[in-house]
Every structure is written in structure tokens, then in C-alpha cells.
Amino acid sequence: MDFFTLLAQDSKARLGQVATAHGSFETPMFMPxxxxxxxxxxxxxxxxxxxxxxxxxxxxHLTLRPGDELVAALGGLHKFMHWDGPIxxxxxxxxxxxxxxxxxxTDRGAEFRSHIDGKxxxxxxxxxxxxxxxxxxxxxxxxxxxxxxxxxxxTLRAAVRRSLLWAERCRTHHSRTDxxxxxxxxxxxxxTIRTECAEALVPMDFPGYALGGFSVGESPAAMHAAxxxxxxxxxxHKPRYLMGVGRPEDLLxxxxxxxxxxxxxMPTRSGRxxxxxxxxxxxxxxxxxxxxxxxxxxxxxxxxxxxxxxxAYLHHLFSADEMLGPTLLSIHNITYYLNLMxxxxxxxxxxxxxxxxxxAMLRLSEPAIMGQS
Amino acid sequence: MDFFTLLAQDSKARLGQVATAHGSFETPMFMPxxxxxxxxxxxxxxxxxxxxxxxxxxxxHLTLRPGDELVAALGGLHKFMHWDGPIxxxxxxxxxxxxxxxxxxTDRGAEFRSHIDGKxxxxxxxxxxxxxxxxxxxxxxxxxxxxxxxxxxxTLRAAVRRSLLWAERCRTHHSRTDxxxxxxxxxxxxxTIRTECAEALVPMDFPGYALGGFSVGESPAAMHAAxxxxxxxxxxHKPRYLMGVGRPEDLLxxxxxxxxxxxxxMPTRSGRxxxxxxxxxxxxxxxxxxxxxxxxxxxxxxxxxxxxxxxAYLHHLFSADEMLGPTLLSIHNITYYLNLMxxxxxxxxxxxxxxxxxxAMLRLSEPAIMGQS
Numbered sequence: 179m180d181f182f183t184l185l186a187q188d189s190k191a192r193l194g195q196v197a198t199a200h201g202s203f204e205t206p207m208f209m210p211x212x213x214x215x216x217x218x219x220x221x222x223x224x225x226x227x228x229x230x231x232x233x234x235x236x237x238x239h240l241t242l243r244p245g246d247e248l249v250a251a252l253g254g255l256h257k258f259m260h261w262d263g264p265i266x267x268x269x270x271x272x273x274x275x276x277x278x279x280x281x282x283x284t285d286r287g288a289e290f291r292s293h294i295d296g297k298x299x300x301x302x303x304x305x306x307x308x309x310x311x312x313x314x315x316x317x318x319x320x321x322x323x324x325x326x327x328x329x330x331x332x333t334l335r336a337a338v339r340r341s342l343l344w345a346e347r348c349r350t351h352h353s354r355t356d357x358x359x360x361x362x363x364x365x366x367x368x369x370t371i372r373t374e375c376a377e378a379l380v381p382m383d384f385p386g387y388a389l390g391g392f393s394v395g396e397s398p399a400a401m402h403a404a405x406x407x408x409x410x411x412x413x414x415h416k417p418r419y420l421m422g423v424g425r426p427e428d429l430l431x432x433x434x435x436x437x438x439x440x441x442x443x444m445p446t447r448s449g450r451x452x453x454x455x456x457x458x459x460x461x462x463x464x465x466x467x468x469x470x471x472x473x474x475x476x477x478x479x480x481x482x483x484x485x486x487x488x489x490a491y492l493h494h495l496f497s498a499d500e501m502l503g504p505t506l507l508s509i510h511n512i513t514y515y516l517n518l519m520x521x522x523x524x525x526x527x528x529x530x531x532x533x534x535x536x537x538a539m540l541r542l543s544e545p546a547i548m549g550q551s
Numbered sequence: 552m553d554f555f556t557l558l559a560q561d562s563k564a565r566l567g568q569v570a571t572a573h574g575s576f577e578t579p580m581f582m583p584x585x586x587x588x589x590x591x592x593x594x595x596x597x598x599x600x601x602x603x604x605x606x607x608x609x610x611x612h613l614t615l616r617p618g619d620e621l622v623a624a625l626g627g628l629h630k631f632m633h634w635d636g637p638i639x640x641x642x643x644x645x646x647x648x649x650x651x652x653x654x655x656x657t658d659r660g661a662e663f664r665s666h667i668d669g670k671x672x673x674x675x676x677x678x679x680x681x682x683x684x685x686x687x688x689x690x691x692x693x694x695x696x697x698x699x700x701x702x703x704x705x706t707l708r709a710a711v712r713r714s715l716l717w718a719e720r721c722r723t724h725h726s727r728t729d730x731x732x733x734x735x736x737x738x739x740x741x742x743t744i745r746t747e748c749a750e751a752l753v754p755m756d757f758p759g760y761a762l763g764g765f766s767v768g769e770s771p772a773a774m775h776a777a778x779x780x781x782x783x784x785x786x787x788h789k790p791r792y793l794m795g796v797g798r799p800e801d802l803l804x805x806x807x808x809x810x811x812x813x814x815x816x817m818p819t820r821s822g823r824x825x826x827x828x829x830x831x832x833x834x835x836x837x838x839x840x841x842x843x844x845x846x847x848x849x850x851x852x853x854x855x856x857x858x859x860x861x862x863a864y865l866h867h868l869f870s871a872d873e874m875l876g877p878t879l880l881s882i883h884n885i886t887y888y889l890n891l892m893x894x895x896x897x898x899x900x901x902x903x904x905x906x907x908x909x910x911a912m913l914r915l916s917e918p919a920i921m922g923q924s
Contacts, residue, residue, distance in 0.1 A: 215867060219874040221597075221855065244842070244867040252845055252863055260859040469617070472625055482594065486633040490625055494588060494617040501592040501874055 181358060181385050182417045186527050190406065190436040193526040196232075196386075196417055198264040198316035199356040200256060203231035205417060205438035206522050208429065208515045209266060211446060214239045215249075215259045217512075218446050219505040222260045227482065228509055229516040232264040232316075234441040237309050238273030242292050242299070246312035254314030266441070267315035269306040269348075269362075272390070272422070275324045283323060285340060303347040311354045319421075320348035322362040322390055334366050338375045349382055360386035360419060363411065367404045376411035386417040386439075393422030393442070401428070405435040412436075426455060426518055427542055430535045433522050440519075445511030450504040452496040455514045458541050461489070463507065468493040481513035482506070554731060554758050555790045559900050563779065563809040566899040569605075569759075569790055571637040571689035572729040573629060576604035578790060578811035579895050581802065581888045582639060584819060587612045588622075588632045590885075591819050592878040595633045600855065601882055602889040605637040605689075607814040610682050611646030615665050615672070619685035627687030639814070640688035642679040642721075642735075645763070645795070648697045656696060658713060676720040684727045692794075693721035695735040695763055707739050711748045722755055733759040733792060736784065740777045749784035759790040766795030766815070774801070778808040785809075799828060799891055800915055803908050806895050813892075818884030823877040825869040828887045831914050834862070836880065841866040854886035855879070 179197040186193040194205040210217050210225060213236045217225050225233070235255055240246055249258050256262055271288070274281055278299075279291035287302030303321045310318035322341040325333050341364050352359045361384040365372035379387065389408050392401050401423070409432075412418045419439035420432045429440050445455065452463040456476040461468070471489040483492075483506040495503030518538070525534035552570040559566040567578040583590050583598060586609045590598050598606070608628055613619060622631050629635055644661070647654060651672075652664035660675030676694045683691035694717045698710040714737050725732045734757040738745035752760065762781055765774050774796070782805075785791045792812035793805045802813050818828065825836040829849040834841070844862040856865070856879040868876030891911070898907035 214871045214873055215864070216873050216875045219878070221875065221878070222859070223855070224594075239871075243871055244863070248843060248863070251843065252861060258861070258864055258867075260864075470621060470624065482596070486595070488625060488631070490617070490621070491588070491631055491633075494631075498587045498612075498616055500587055500589050501877065502589045502594065504874065505592070505594065505878075 182415065184415065186529075188526045188529045188531040189434070190409070191433050191522070191526045191531040192436055192438055193523055194417065194438055196264075196438075198232075198358070200262060200264045200316050203264055204523055206429075206433045206519050206526075207231055207439055208519050209234040209439065209441040210512050210515075211236070211441055211443045212259065212261070212265075213443075214243070215255065217508070218450065219501065219508055220512075224482070224505075224509055225261070225512070226263070228512040229520065230263070230512065231516075232266060233261055235265050235267045235313065235315060236270070236273060237267050237306065237313070238270035238277065238301075240267075240313060241270065241309045242294055246309040250312035250314070256314065264316040265313075266317040266419075266439075267310045267313055267319065268421070269319040269321040270301055270309070271306070271322045272324050274301055283340075285343060287321070287344075303344040304351045307348050307351045307359075311352070311357065314354075314357070316357060317386065318352070318357050318359045319388065320345045320359060320361050320384075322364055324364070324391055325366065329366060331368060331371070334364070334368055334371050338364050338371055342375065342378050345379055345382065345384075349384065358385040360384055360388050360417075362388045362390040362421070363408070364391050366391055367400050369404065369407055372404075372408050373411055380413055384416070386419060387412040388419040388421050389437075390421050392420060393424060398425070398428060402431045405432060405437070409436040426515065427539060429515070429518060430522065430538060433519075433526075434531070434535055445515045446508045449508035449511045452492075452503065452507065454492075454507055455511050457514075457538070459543075463489065463492045463503070464496050465493075475510055479510065479513060479517070481510050483510040555788065557788060559902075561899040561902045561904040562807070563782070564806050564895070564899045564904040565809055565811055566896055567790065567811055569637075569811075571605075571731070573635060573637045573689050576637055577896055579802075579806045579892050579899075580604055580812055581892050582607040582812065582814040583885050583888075584609070584814055584816045585632065585634070586816075587616070588628065590881070591823065592874065592881055593885075597855070597878075597882055598634070598885070599636070601885040602893065603636070603885065604889075605639060606634055608638050608640045608686065608688060609643070609646060610640050610679065610686070611643035611650065611674075613640075613686060614643065614682045615667055619682040623685040623687070629687060637689045638686075639690040639792075639812075640683045640686055640692065641794070642692040642694040643674055643682070644679070644695045645697050647674055656713075658716060660694070660717075676717040677724045680721050680724045680732075684725070684730065687727075687730070689730060690759065691725070691730050691732045692761065693718045693732060693734050693757075695737055697737070697764055698739065702739060704741060704744070707737070707741055707744050711737050711744055715748065715751050718752060718755065718757075722757065731758040733757055733761050733790075735761045735763040735794070736781070737764050739764055740773050742777065742780055745777075745781050746784055753786055757789070759792060760785040761792040761794050762810075763794050765793060766797060771798070771801060775804045778805060778810070782809040799888065800912060802888070802891060803895065803911060806892075806899075807904070807908055818888050819881045822881035822884045825865075825876065825880065827865075827880055828884050830887075830911070832916075836862065836865045836876070837869050838866075848883055852883065852886060852890070854883050856883040
């Protein structure tokens with residue numbers, strides 16, 4: 179089976195399928211984030227019941243704790259966390275830039291201090307490959323340098339130069355045949371630099387390509403404006419992954435631009451903070467207006483949370499600081515994200531994605547509803 | 552159907568069945584504690600999958616938050632928390648004595664300050680009945696005064712006098728026909744006072760009887776010594792409930808003494824603190840010796856945690872402070888407690904409870920194993 183099969187296209191939006199050593203998943207697809215070998219507060223059974231087809235794991239966190247060699251000795255990340263579906267791991271680069279203590283970046287790699295115990299660590303392109311091969315993810319990412327999205331041109335150019343150097347070393351060092359390695363196009367919102375970066379990476383013939391640096395600081399408007407042209411820089415016959423994005427509306431705009439794959443902590447992090455996503459905007463469950471409300475979060479969701487619990491109960495759980503609140507809202511939010519992608523896939527298949535997206539965006543932004551949370 | 556059916560007896564150990572408006576449960580039985588309308592960190596599906604047949608809810612916590620009238624307006628505690636099996640609620644008395652801020656106890660009832668917001672509250676026997684009728688539990692407890700287990704005789708006598716007064720008022724005030732009210736025998740480890748209390752309560756003909764005050768401070772040895780005689784004070788044709796007890800060995804000794812029903816926060820609280828119960832003693836999952844261990848918690852458990860996860864993974868979850876650790880260990884510990892009761896029931900049915908108990912106690916106390924955690 180081909181790694182990626184493009185099944186249908188509706189304007190720029192694409193319907194596809196990715197085949198991995200741990201099964202296939204459909205695209206457009208959203209990946210819930212399992213940073214430390216667990217999607218926070220959910221069992222693998224619950225993750226699966228949300229409709230999850232592929233998970234994301236974080237190289238930076240897992241190499242720090244419990245250690246990728248330990249995970250390998252225990253049979254790999256799938257077995258360790260009891261998830262037998264596909265897993266994508268990032269390279270750790272983004273976390274080195276956003277989480278680590280003092281760091282020193284050279285062409286050789288990144289030296290940084292662990293945010294857990296302050297230990298001095300080292301992440302070279304080769305090390306990033308080794309770690310992900312130890313974890314045994316189905317899709318691995320090359321190490322890249324992530325400058326802030328609003329960085330000036332010289333900074334962006336320097337980061338792209340180094341990222342290209344690292345991508346080549348990652349490609350050369352990679353050896354697992356049951357793992358596909360994706361390249362990452364950087365360049366911020368500067369289309370010239372993005373183009374140069376993509377033009378250098380595409381001939382290296384990676385099985386998939388990602389757009390990096392879009393979750394790091396631009397305004398959503400700047401990202402939305404840049405996305406169609408950036409996505410067009412990536413090969414059409416390979417999966418395209420927009421890293422670390424985003425809100426439901428960002429996913430729709432990404433799909434419209436021809437993106438296939440997304441990940442974001444938003445559904446789980448928001449769930450832990452009592453924020454629920456619905457097709458008509460967000461609900462803040464700590465708000466006292468939910469205290470006596472027997473209605474479910476939404477009428478159009480069949481997740482475990484919406485099927486069995488009232489807003490009043492969820493409000494109570496968050497008021498009483500009960501763990502079940504974050505669990506139930508994470509279940510709902512992941513289900514919401516995955517349903518949105520499922521609806522997008524159906525719309526693409528039926529060549530009505532533009533209408534679907536317009537209606538969905540309109541509902542999400544209805545002012546009367548925006549005020550409801 | 553009779554409320555309580557005694558199915559078999561093996562020496563003093565009893566096998567029985569209790570029929571409630573929300574279904575039947577077998578005895579001896581352990582009740583997981585759902586203090587605030589949730590067994591911490593578990594969905595009702597997970598609670599059920601542990602083998603749970605009846606839950607305990609806490610009147611004190613639920614009347615403070617979200618409020619019993621609100622729960623009633625939302626259809627009762629079963630619907631609120633989506634648990635359609637039997638629920639027993641305590642009367643709140645124990646929590647007033649152990650949790651509330653400043654308090655004033657008179658024959659009229661207890662005045663106390665909420666531990667949540669310092670609000671002045673009032674718990675009379677009638678109020679304790681009303682609250683539990685609002686919650687709609689299947690089994691309700693009378694309000695009692697809980698003196699410390701090592702209290703002197705005058706204190707014990709005064710508490711029993713007041714508890715008898717309150718029991719009578721609770722009995723009179725109670726009206727829900729789909730709810731059974733249990734009396735509570737107090738008196739610490741003083742058998743004379745326990746006898747007087749029981750002799751006053753038994754003629755009031757409650758559907759069930761509890762032993763209170765055994766979790767409050769005595770040494771386990773004193774409780775074990777007092778239990779057989781105390782249990783014998785309770786009617787044989789009604790369920791006997793030992794409140795707030797205890798460790799696995801305490802449950803076995805309780806069953807041997809003729810107790811039918813137990814509750815304790817130990818399996819869930821221990822689970823959140825990385826302590827796992829096994830048939831050969833306890834395991835502390837934070838201990839570094841588990842870091843690389845691919846084995847499950849135990850080989851003789853078929854719970855979701857033992858079926859799918861290694862000690863190494865559990866160690867990692869607790870090291871990384873991940874919510875899934877407490878959830879998985881709570882699942883295991885509840886399953887362990889309920890399996891212990893299931894094995895006890897089978898042993899009683901087959902008239903080999905004494906052998907079963909001796910073997911179980913021996914395994915639990917093996918010194919080589921005790922040191923293993």
C-alpha cells in the first residue's frame with residue numbers, strides 16, 4: 179500500500195489516507211497530543227472512543243522522562259502507553275525553544291538545560307532521529323530550528339539555513355523502515371523564505387512535509403493569509419502537516435488551503451480549564467450560569483460526556499476541583515475536533531467543502547453565541 | 552422481594568443479598584466512595600467495570616456543594632452522576648466532626664461552619680433525613696454523634712444518649728418508601744455501652760444496622776477484638792454495615808465477625824498516592840525499583856490497569872504527575888477490594904471462609920513481601 183493516497187480533492191481541500199505500520203488513518207485528520215506518553219486524564223480506550231486515529235507524542239518530554247532508551251527496552255512507545263494505532267512524534271526542537279532552560283544552538287545541535295531537573299542535555303539532528311527510532315513512532319519529524327513567527331528576515335534566513343542542514347543530516351541518519359520521516363518547512367510568514375526552504379527540502383524526497391513555525395506567534399489572520407501559498411509549496415502526492423495548530427476555525431482554514439494533518443494541545447488543555455468547544459462557540463463550564471442547567475454541553479454530540487452528563491454536573495465537577503471534570507471535557511473536546519475533521523472529509527468527498535466550511539465558520543462566529551459562555 | 556436475604560452462613564460469616572430500588576447487590580460487599588458525586592478520577596463506566604455494585608455518597612459534601620435541593624431538582628443523585636446502581640449516603644455526622652470548622656452540638660442538632668466557605672450551617676436529625684431524601688439514595692443513615700474511639704466512658708455515654716434521641720427523630724421524620732434507613736450503633740470499644748445502644752435501637756426496627764465509630768481512632772487490634780461481639784449485637788436478619796473500614800485485612804476480619812457491608816476511601820485515596828493493593832501486600836509505584844519493570848502490578852488481577860500497563864508505565868505516570876496514574880491505580884485498587892469480597896462470598900458459599908481468610912491474611916502479612924514496596 180502507498181504511504182499516502184489522495185482519494186479526492188475539492189478545490190484545494192484534500193481527502194486522503196496514510197498507511198503506517200500501525201494501521202491507516204484518514205486525512206484531513208487531527209492528532210490529540212499525548213505529551214508524556216498519555217493524553218492527559220484519558221485511558222487509551224477513552225482516546226479511541228473519541229474517534230482518535232493517530233496520536234502525537236513529544237520527543238523532548240519522553241527523552242527527559244522516562245527516557246527513550248527505557249521506552250525502547252520496554253517494547254516501544256505503542257506498547258508502553260498501550261496505544262496500538264499510529265503515533266507521530268515531533269523532534270523536540272520546538273520544546274527546546276519554548277520550554278528548556280538556558281540553551282545554546284550551533285550548527286552541531288542544541289545544548290539546553292532540562293526544565294525538569296536542570297540537567298545539561300544535547301539534541302543533535304542525529305540524536306533526534308535516534309530518540310524517535312527508540313520510541314518507535316510511525317511518523318518522525320526532522321529536527322528544526324524554530325524562530326519566533328515575527329522574527330526579522332536575517333533571523334528567519336539563519337534558522338532556515340540551519341534547519342536545511344539538520345534535515346539533510348536527519349534524512350541520512352534515519353534507518354527504521356517502519357517509520358516515515360517528515361521534513362519541516364520554516365520561514366515564518368515570509369513567503370520568499372518559505373519558498374526557498376521548500377525548494378531545498380522537496381528534492382530530498384521525504385515521505386511527508388510539514389509547515390512549522392505557525393503556532394509560535396503570528397496573529398491567526400497572518401497565518402490564514404499565508405497558508406494557501408505555503409501549502410502549495412508542498413508536494414501534492416505527500417501528506418502535509420500544519421504543526422501545533424490550532425483552533426477549530428484554524429483547522430478549517432488549513433483544510434481549505436490543502437493541509438492534511440494537524441495537532442494541538444487546545445482540546446485537552448482547554449478541557450482541563452473547563453472550556454468546551456461546540457459548533458456554536460465555546461462554553462466556560464465554571465460560569466455560574468451552568469449551575470442549574472440540566473442540558474448536555476451540546477445536542478449534536480454523541481460523546482460519552484454529552485450522552486450522560488449535564489452542564490450542571492460538569493459545573494459541579496469543576497467547582498469541586500474533581501478530576502472527572504477535565505477527563506469528561508477532554509473527551510468532549512477531542513471528539514468535537516475529530517468530528518469536525520470527519521465532517522470536513524465527508525464534505526470534500528461530496529465536493530461541498532466550501533459550503534460546509536462557510537456554514538461552520540458562520541456558526542462559530544455568531545455574535546449572540548460568542549457571548550454565551 | 553425482601554430487602555435483605557441471608558443466603559448462607561459459614562460460622563459467623565454471612566452471604567446475603569440486598570434489594571434496593573436501583574437493583575440488588577450481594578454481601579459481603581465493599582462500597583467505593585463517591586464523596587462529591589464522583590468516585591475521584593473514574594467515569595461511571597470505569598466504576599462499573601471494577602465490579603462495583605453499590606456506591607457511597609457523602610451527605611455533608613453534597614449538601615454544601617452543589618446542594619441537595621439542586622440535586623433533587625436535577626432528578627436525584629443517580630441521574631446527576633449517571634450511576635443507576637444502588638447508592639448509600641451517610642448522614643453527614645461523621646464529616647461534621649472530622650471536617651467542619653468550629654461546631655456546636657446540642658440535642659437539637661449540629662451547628663458548624665462549612666470547610667469550603669466558612670458559611671454557618673445547621674444539621675439536625677430531620678435535616679439529615681431531608682437531605683438524603685433529596686439526594687434519593689437507596690440507603691440512608693441516621694444522624695449520629697461520633698465521639699473519638701478512645702473517648703472516656705462519660706463522653707461515650709453522652710454521645711450514645713444523643714445518638715439514640717436523633718435516631719428516633721430520624722426514624723419518625725423519614726418518609727421515602729424507596730429508601731431504607733439504617734441505624735448506627737455507637738459506643739467505641741466499650742461493649743457495655745455498645746450493648747445498651749444496640750438494645751435501644753433494635754426495637755426501633757430499622758431495615759439495617761451499622762457499627763459507627765470504628766474508623767475514628769482505635770488501633771486496628773482493638774477493633775478486631777471488639778468486632779465479633781459488636782456484630783453479634785445486631786439483628787441477624789438485617790444487613791450489618793461497618794462504617795469507614797478499612798484495610799483489606801480489616802474487611803476480612805469484619806466478614807468473619809458477621810459484617811455485610813463496608814466502605815472506605817482507602818482504595819481511591821491510596822491509588823491517588825501511588826499505593827497499590829495486591830494479594831501479597833502493597834506496592835509504592837513511586838519507588839525507583841519499578842522504573843524499568845515490564846511486569847503488571849499483579850499477575851492475578853484482570854482489571855484494566857493490570858491487563859494493559861506495566862509497573863514501569865505506572866511509575867512514569869506518577870513521576871510525571873499525570874492524571875492517568877491516579878485513575879489507573881484507583882481502578883486497580885477498587886477492583887482488588889471488590890475481588891476480595893467476591894472471593895469471600897464464594898468461600899462462604901462453599902463453607903471454607905475460615906481457610907480462605909487464613910490463607911489471605913498470611914499472604915498479606917508475609918514479611919518478605921511486606922518489605923517489597
